Amino acid sequence: MxxxxxxxxxxxxxxxxxxxxxxxxxxxxxxxxxxxxxxxxxxxxxxxxxxxxxxxxxxxxxxxxxxxxxxxxxxxxxxxxxxxxxxxxxxxxxxxxxxxxxxxxxxxxxxxxxxxxxxxxxxxxxxxxxxxxxxxxxxxxxxxxxxxxxxxxxxxxxxxxxxxxxxxxxxxxxxxxxxxxxxxxxxxxxLTNVLNTEIDQNDLVSAEVIRYESFDGLEIPAIYYKPHQASEANKVPALVSGTWWSGGQSGQNFSSFIQYLVNHGYAVLAVNNRGSSGYGKSFYKMDDLNHGDKDLKDCVEGKNWLASQPEIDSDKIGIIGGSYGGYMTMAALTYTPEEFDVGVNLFGVTNWIRTLRSIPPWWESFKDALYLELVNPNSADSVRLRAISPLFHTDKVTKPLIVLQGSKDPRVLQVESDEIVAGVKKNGVPVEYVLFEDEGHGFVKKENQIEAYSRVLQFLDVYLKGDEGTPIKDGESIESDI
CATH class of the missing domain: 2.120.10.30 (TolB, C-terminal domain)
Structure with a gap:
């Protein structure tokens, strides 16, 4: 031009x-x-x-x-x-x-x-x-x-x-x-000083790169955020966070959401499970046609690493994630229902068949590559996609869950979260559903970010930390349209 x-x-x-x-x-x-x-x-x-x-x-x-x-x-x-x-x-x-x-x-x-x-x-x-x-x-x-x-x-x-x-x-x-x-x-x-003036820089924590051995001996890298107040005498609850897209990587960069949770007393382990980028192409390819299996086991072993740390309350460890990380959250609550104490699912994939069939036009050049990694949803092999889709196995979920979703999300459609909430609710499990009418794949409006983070914290305080609050009765679903 x-x-x-x-x-x-x-x-x-x-x-x-x-x-x-x-x-x-x-x-x-x-x-x-x-x-x-x-x-x-x-x-x-x-x-x-x-x-x-x-x-x-x-x-x-x-x-x-x-x-x-x-x-x-x-x-x-x-x-x-x-x-x-x-x-x-x-x-x-x-x-x-x-x-x-x-x-x-x-x-x-x-x-x-x-x-x-x-x-x-x-x-x-x-x-x-x-x-x-x-x-x-x-x-x-x-x-x-x-x-x-x-x-x-x-x-x-x-x-x-x-x-x-x-x-x-x-x-x-x-x-x-x-x-x-x-x-x-x-x-x-x-030229700029973007940190909110109400935040004390000393209250924020530095991430630490750690590595642990997974179930099969593979070394898994992860980013560990430990609250300042955490110690053997003052054990804190913790969260495992999966990568937020398939093939992504959790990095040593600033995350306001993670710092918010850590500041309120939650340790966070951002796991770069097999299939994550940045650690060589062999590591990157290890989850091909294996999603919801070995990559999930890597997250479970991350939980075990957390449980072995002297500053962590081993009886209070949840799992959190968005997009693909939201899928890992639901896979964990579905396929390993006793491993994590709560789940936080932000616009996570729960039905791979529908998600792959609704790939937006701007992903067209990448569609065939995704099919090779996950399976063509229009082929006979799609039976495998059903097997690894939490939506079809919600009867296995036994732990409290919060789901956050944007109604205009073109990648993970709102119906994904609608149906997962309805399915888990049938089990008599506490479920909270927060729906943003003006958001897509991720929450970009500041007021919505504040609302989303606050609702997640409130949920964790009640169901993971065990603070006094207003817990949801078993089988009750709190749904909010924002």
Missing amino acids: DFLDYRPQLLYQNDEGYDIGPLSKDQKYLALSKSLNTNDSNLFLYNLENKEKTQINKEQSANNGQDFTPDGTALYYTTDFGNEFSYLMKYDITTGESTKVMERDWDIMGSYFTKDGTYQVTYINEDAKNVIEVMETATGKNIDLPSFPNMDITNVGFSDDENMMRFYAGGSQTPSNLYVYDLETKEQKQ
């Missing part, structure tokens, strides 16, 4: 369901990718002048276009071919040759050049934490970035003249603030 008169010009029409990658500065080349499964994809170079498309990768692997060199002669891309983790490659457009230019012990998640190519910025997912390297292209050496106690730089950008850098810095115990940094004088200035 021309930003002087806002007149659009069609460069490429995506009729074949590709994911659109970077565009070269001269607008001659476009990178396209096509998902093969949830990990692997083919990468193509598309010539916008002659309409020719060239496949860059020779073998099946995860391939993602990152950026063209400023002179448009090469494309940088990430791949995991022959390796557990993604590394950075350079594809020479003239010769068609690819060479490895950067590799780390973790996934390289992204890389781009500044406007004139003075710097190359690379993002690395290092043990669930975002690490940034800024390399001076003329020397091949990384520049020194500002440092902060207990915080990391999470994102950077450069001015057009490449003399100034803006960056965000934050940590698990503080939301990110925006800074500007003069690359010549090394002077920096903080």
Whole structure:
């Protein structure tokens, strides 16, 4: 689009369901990718002048276009071919040759050049934490970035003249603030202070990366948040939190919801069960066609790890999660009904057949890959989807449950939560249902977040912590439309 008169010009029409990658500065080349499964994809170079498309990768692997060199002669891309983790490659457009230019012990998640190519910025997912390297292209050496106690730089950008850098810095115990940094004088200035003034920074806790052994000996990474007041003399209740999307990762980033719960006396263990990204492609693929089984067992072992900690009340451990994590919550209450004491389900999948059949149009390029991971809901194999869908096994649920849902959710439809609440209610189990009429997949309005977090806390205080309150009678369902 021309930003002087806002007149659009069609460069490429995506009729074949590709994911659109970077565009070269001269607008001659476009990178396209096509998902093969949830990990692997083919990468193509598309010539916008002659309409020719060239496949860059020779073998099946995860391939993602990152950026063209400023002179448009090469494309940088990430791949995991022959390796557990993604590394950075350079594809020479003239010769068609690819060479490895950067590799780390973790996934390289992204890389781009500044406007004139003075710097190359690379993002690395290092043990669930975002690490940034800024390399001076003329020397091949990384520049020194500002440092902060207990915080990391999470994102950077450069001015057009490449003399100034803006960056965000934050940590698990503080939301990110925006800074500007003069690359010549090394002077920096903080532009924002986003932490609510009513919150004492010292009341927030730093996350700790821990690892524990699962049922089959596999090492599972997790992020542990321990309340300041927790001790062997003052044991606290705890929650296991599953990843919030299939193939996702719980990171060492700030979460207002988790800090809210921890501040009110709940330890939280955010489990990166098998199938989570960031720990190698073998680990990532371990839950394919196995959802609701081994990944759930990893969460149960996370509960066992919590129970072994001296500061945790082992008789008061629940499970919480949203989206896929909500599915894990319902799977836990359904298939391992005696393991957790309560469940918190935020817009979780409960009927895989319906969810996969209602994939929104903007997921079309990823649909076939999801089917390979979970099963095609329109095939005879869909019998397996029914077996792992909690909705069809609600008679097994025996522990208190709270469900939160947005009525405009296009991914997990409201009917999912309507039906799971109705099914569990038949068991004489306390159920609370909070429905937001003006929310979709996740709660973005501040007043709704406050209401949602408060309702979850009230529920946990009664049914997990055991504080005096107004518990729901067995079989009673409190339903709220907000």
